[in-house]
Amino acid sequence: MSYAVEVVAQRLAFPEGPVAEPDGSIVLVEVAGGTLARIDPGSGRRTVIADIGGGPNGCHPVAGGGFVVAQNGGFDFGGRVEWFPPHQPVPPGLVLVAADGSYRYLWIDGAIAPNDVAVDAGGVLWLTDPGPAPPEPGRMIGSVLRFDGEQARAMAEGLAFCNGIEALPDGDLAFVEGPGVMRISQDGEVDWVVREAGPAGADGLAVDADGNLYVAACRDHVIRVFDPTGTQLEVIDLPGEGFATNCCFGGADNRTLFVTDGIPGALLAVDGMPVPGLPIKPATAAGLGT
Secondary structure (H helix, E strand, O other): OOOOEEEEEEOOOOEEEEEEOOOOOEEEEEOOOOEEEEEOOOOOOEEEEEEOOOOEEEEEEEOOOOEEEEEOOOOOOOOOOOOOOOOOOOOOEEEEEOOOOOEEEEEOOOOOOOOEEEEOOOOOEEEEEOOOOOOOOOOOOEEEEEEOOOOEEEEEEEEOOEEEEEEOOOOOEEEEEOOEEEEEOOOOOEEEEEOOOOOOOOOOEEEEOOOOEEEEEOOOOEEEEEOOOOOEEEEEEOOOOOOEEEEEEEOOOOOEEEEEEOOOOEEEEEOOOOOOEOOOOOEOOOOOOO
């Protein structure tokens, strides 16, 4: 199927972790810019919510306002794109950003380089911590953790490079692991959904109401769509040459797929998805009040 793809915003500093807000805006992080920002899809206008430095890698809304951000600590892009600012390293961990832009760390001890965050059906936060990028061959230090508002408990360990994570309709969660996607239960049982979702690399993902997975195949610059059994349904081509990092559902009918393009740094909108996105829940666990 062919889709209309629109460039919503440009000159973003390696955008990642998009999430659609009730007002129609898209909130995302800029890994190279150290910022949490809001994009107006109508005008493309970018508004900085908070400048937290380092490498914010994923975000999720919190009940009552604000966002939890997975802070990887930052890494040096080495001037790969002219508008990327200088490296600003900070401690890795989970950061709570209030609606007014103020922020504080929720969790630091034990964090290596948190990557992405999601919320389960009970409002509890989960995150991936793969370690620094790029991964070294044979390094198995990644983990998926559950954060109850006070402590982060490893639910799966010894992973090669766990990346994007999202809730599934049945209460489990799906996360990118290396080039594939795995499923993890509330008890920490893991199994493969698809072992090669992005042969040249996979990054983030979104989930629709039927449990289908929309995986950002970063170096291939496409979105690959898989059903819950891991059968590929289609490939959504993205314009130009880029690096697709993540995606989310939004728009008036929740059938627009918003895609972050890390390099050169853009937000794309793919209209007319056949199934609406699975509504995301804000984080409500104790200790997350802003």
